[in-house]
Amino acid sequence: xxxxxxxxxxxxxxxxxxxxxxxxxxxxxxxxxxxxxxxxxxxxxxxxxxxxxxxxxxxxxxxxxxxxxxxxxxxxxxxxxxxxxxxxxxxxxxxxxxxxxxxxxxx
Amino acid sequence: xxxxxxxxxxxxxxxxxxxxxxxxxxxxxxxxxxxxxxxxxxxxxxxxxxxxxxxxxxxxxxxxxxxxxxxxxxxxxxxxxxxxxxxxxxxxxxxxxxxxxxxxxxxxxxxxxxxxxxxxxxxxx
Numbered sequence: 001x002x003x004x005x006x007x008x009x010x011x012x013x014x015x016x017x018x019x020x021x022x023x024x025x026x027x028x029x030x031x032x033x034x035x036x037x038x039x040x041x042x043x044x045x046x047x048x049x050x051x052x053x054x055x056x057x058x059x060x061x062x063x064x065x066x067x068x069x070x071x072x073x074x075x076x077x078x079x080x081x082x083x084x085x086x087x088x089x090x091x092x093x094x095x096x097x098x099x100x101x102x103x104x105x106x107x
Numbered sequence: 108x109x110x111x112x113x114x115x116x117x118x119x120x121x122x123x124x125x126x127x128x129x130x131x132x133x134x135x136x137x138x139x140x141x142x143x144x145x146x147x148x149x150x151x152x153x154x155x156x157x158x159x160x161x162x163x164x165x166x167x168x169x170x171x172x173x174x175x176x177x178x179x180x181x182x183x184x185x186x187x188x189x190x191x192x193x194x195x196x197x198x199x200x201x202x203x204x205x206x207x208x209x210x211x212x213x214x215x216x217x218x219x220x221x222x223x224x225x226x227x228x229x230x231x232x
Contacts, residue, residue, distance in 0.1 A: 034218045036152075043202055043222035044144075044152065050216050087152055091217045094166045096142070096154040 002026050002090050006099025012107045019075040021102045023066075023088035031067045032092040038101075039084045047086075048073065080106060109133040109221055111203050116226030123193050123230070129186040129203030129223055137161065137181040140206040142219060143188045145199035145228075155201070156188065160209035171197075193230045200225040 003026040013019050023033065035048035046055050048064035051071055061076045075082055083106055088099040115127040129141070143155040156167045156177040165177050176189040186203055204219035 032217070036219075038152075043224055044219070045222075046218050046220040049218045055220070089152075089219070094157070094211075095168050096157070098152040098154065101151040 001095055002029060002093055002097055004088055004090055004097050004099040006088055006102055008102060009100060010103040010105070012105045013078050014107045015078055015080060017078045019078050019082075019104065021073040021086055021088075023071045023073070023099050025069045025071075025090055025092075028068050029090045029092035032090055033064075033066070033071050034089045034091070035062075035064055035073045036087045036089060037082075037084045038087065044087065078104075078106070109205065111205060111221060111223035113201065113203055113223040113226040116201065116228045118229045118231065119193055120232050121193060121195055121230055125190045125193065125228060127188040127190065127201055127203075127226055127228070129188075131184045131186065131205070134205070136179075136184040138209055140208050140211055141177075141179060141186045142204045142206055143177060143186075143201055144204055144219070144222070145197075145201045146225075147196075147199040150199075153199075157206065157211055158186070159211045164211045166211060190228065193228075195230050198228060198230045200227050 005024045031051040033051045036044040038044040047058050052064045063074045065072050085101045085103045087101050110132045112130045137160050140159050142157040158165045158177045174192045179186045202222045202225045204222045208217045
């Protein structure tokens with residue numbers, strides 16, 4: 001199984017800050033990686049697909065990069081609406097696996 | 108608008124069974140693989156199972172293989188997950204999700220979008 005190591009597990013930042021989350025795969029997954037946002041009590045929402053492509057309608061302050069085993073998710077200027085938990089997901093091989101999640105809070 | 112609505116969750120005793128449903132609308136159901144993902148209370152996301160658009164192939168997480176069965180009826184735009192031999196650790200919100208691909212063996216872009224609102228399964232005596 002491909003293990004996805006996501007860090008940090010939690011993060012506190014101020015409005016306007018640049019926020020970065022990393023996800024490391026246990027083996028090469030090319031760019032077969034997505035990022036999801038989950039707000040409390042809600043279903044996950046797709047933000048970034050294929051490591052670096054912004055889903056339609058998602059604000060441009062969100063971005064993703066990386067390939068192979070190392071990936072980065074960035075919010076360029078944190079907004080109050082961004083408070084959520086973020087997950088990476090690999091779909092290169094079954095079983096599909098998710099990172100442990102990063103809980104983002106406003107400082 | 109693409110929409111997925113789950114139902115069938117509830118309270119069940121350990122060893123019991125439950126059948127979850129996911130009603131799909133707003134897209135050609137047979138043209139999308141479908142998946143179930145669960146989330147235990149306060150925990151992260153765990154992929155459970157996927158089925159191809161034509162039901163020709165299925166995959167399961169090791170934690171549920173042999174106990175859960177995924178199926179679909181394309182004429183009814185409905186996805187199911189049969190949960191048997193339930194354990195306390197199966198307690199979770201179960202989400203269904205639409206995949207981009209049709210065939211599970213297909214290489215290339217894939218994502219889960221959208222997701223349903225989830226249905227809660229509680230396994231407790």
